[in-house]
Amino acid sequence: MKIIFATANQNKANEIQKIVPAEIEILSLKDINFEGDIPETQPTIEGNAVQKANFIVDKFAMNCFADDTGLEIEALNGEPGVYSARYAGEEKDNEKNIDLVLEKLANIDNRNARFKTVIALSIDGKLETFEGIIEGEIIKERRGNQGFGYDAIFVPDGYSQTFAELSMEEKNQISHRARAIKKMVNFLTDK
Secondary structure, eight states: OEEEEOOSOHHHHHHHHHHSOTTSEEEOTTTTTOOSOOOOOOSSHHHHHHHHHHHHHHHHOSOEEEEEEEEEEGGGTTOBGGGGGGTTOTTOOHHHHHHHHHHHTTTOSOOEEEEEEEEEEEETTEEEEEEEEEEEEEOSSOOOSSSSTTGGGEEETTOSSOTTTSOHHHHHHHOHHHHHHHHHHHHHHHO
């Protein structure tokens, strides 16, 4: 089975290919020679995932899934949330995004946060959504050099290491994206 993953982020595509069974081939946007922008104009993480999946299905008429992920920080009323990728500006600079989070939390004791991923799967004309959440906390300085996004400042509950200090294999066992992907894989393998 071939499914397009509506992302230009090759890190995410590689991460997901390692999670899904071998009989499911994940095609990235690069694999289908798509280099344009996919709209992300919805006010929610779920809305963006659905919008991205529908956009690719409309354009290529192939089964597709898309994800959207946000870091939700309790003390910041859920920020950056749907704006996680462009929290510090439209250039989507991970380092600036981290700097802004650390700055806003500088004098705040409550560091509770969670990563939330929603996957929208458009398959055979039907739409399904799958949610994955992992709770944790934001630490005061970057640690680790694995991963991407906010991984260097997020420590998942039950761990002492940040996502950026865990190996990709360890992160794939517990991450928000892995949890949502596992739900999608269960759905696909039960079909």
